[in-house]
Amino acid sequence: MDRVAIIGCGGSGKSRLAREVGEALGVTPVHLDGLYYDEHWQPLPQDQFADRQRELVAAPRWVIDGNYVSTLPIRMEAADTVIFLDLPAPTCLLGIAQRRLRHRGGQHAAAGVYDRITWNFVRYIIGYRRQMAPRVRRLIAEHAGDAEMIVLRSRRATRRYLASVTAAAAVSSLSG
Secondary structure, eight states: OOOOEEEEESSSSSHHHHHHHHHTTOOEEEHHHHHHHHHTBBOOHHHHHHHHHHHHHHHHSEEEOOOGHHHHHHHHOOOOOOEEEOOOOHHHHHHHHHHHHHHHEEEGGGGEEEEEOOOHHHHHHHHIIIIHHHHHHHHHHHTTTTTTEEEOOSSHHHHHHHHHHHHEEEEEEEOO
């Protein structure tokens, strides 16, 4: 597990999982929202966004979280591990509500939190599993090669998976 791509719906817990996986592996995670948006919520031009991701995935070890389907092939082709958080819409909506309460909106780069709730974002979350997830699965199948694919469908499954990663990293650091 050296090159980890974490994808999923907004509010699914991508950034939190990236922080925790990164900590277990000793890698500082990259949150694509922080790469894509400036402090005024202005997006980076698409070609520059793609170029920056190509630079990131050239590194020997990384953890990157973010959906951004237009550049997903860049990450999938370089990843050795793909984690897809495929959580139900109510869980993701609760996730964005909890994030808002915890962080009070805005950008918190150190935590990987880019909290901007709009009605379009809420509609995106509600329709994610029906509209976006099939496209994401297709891109994974087309571009992830022989990367290990992990699909987590609940917060409980995510906690269990994280516990296994943390335990494996601890054993590895003791034997290494």
